[in-house]
Amino acid sequence: MSxxxxxxxxxxxxFVRAxxxxxxxxxxxxxxxxxxDEPVSVLGAWRNxxxxxxxxxxFEVLSTTFSNCTDYAFDLIAFDVRGSMAxxxxxxxxxxxxxxxxxxFSLRATQVYRLEADGWRVVHRHADHVG
Structure with missing residues (x-):
């Protein structure tokens, strides 16, 4: 597998389960x-x-506002993997x-990932509401 x-x-x-x-x-x-590991960052739809x-x-504060998720889908538009970054x-x-x-609701989301010893990890997220 590539x-x-x-x-x-x-x-x-x-990622989708999380x-x-x-x-x-x-x-x-x-x-x-x-x-x-630092650096990590979020420019989020609700919190930074x-x-x-x-x-x-x-994440702790936001999770207390959410419940009863009946649907979640991530519609991937583009992605790339270059060595230990994606x-x-x-x-x-x-x-x-x-x-x-x-x-x-729908969010536009751009994320950056780093391949670490224990697998892929998110290091940056930028999301906003689709208007």
Whole structure:
């Protein structure tokens, strides 16, 4: 299997499971797919973070607002893998409850990944609402 194929398998399994869990109120799987090594950053639709401590806090706070995720899909537009770095560009389509109110929305998301000793890890995310 090529590096690109291995990355896509990870993305379509572990990454998608972690994001779905986040929108169901569990930030543990999302934190696990993020790098523990600096630098890490988020320019998010709801929160920003510029280091690991801020990232963990943002994920913990956000996860308390989400529940009852009934659908999550990541529509991949473009990606590439170059050695130990990769990126993705795509749309996240989500149906969940926010503060108990059912909502469906789409986010544009660009992410950067680093291949570490224990596998692929997210190091940067930029997401915003599709207008």
């Amino acid at each position: 590096d690109r194929e291995e990355f896509l398998v990870w993305l379509q399994s572990e 994001e779905r869990a986040m929108f169901d109120g569990d930030d543990g799987p999302r934190r696990a797919i993020w790098s523990a 973070a510029t280091n690991r401590a801020e990232l963990v806090e943002a 990126y993705t560009v795509g749309y996240e389509r989500v149906a969940t409850s926010i503060n108990g109110q059912p909502r469906a």
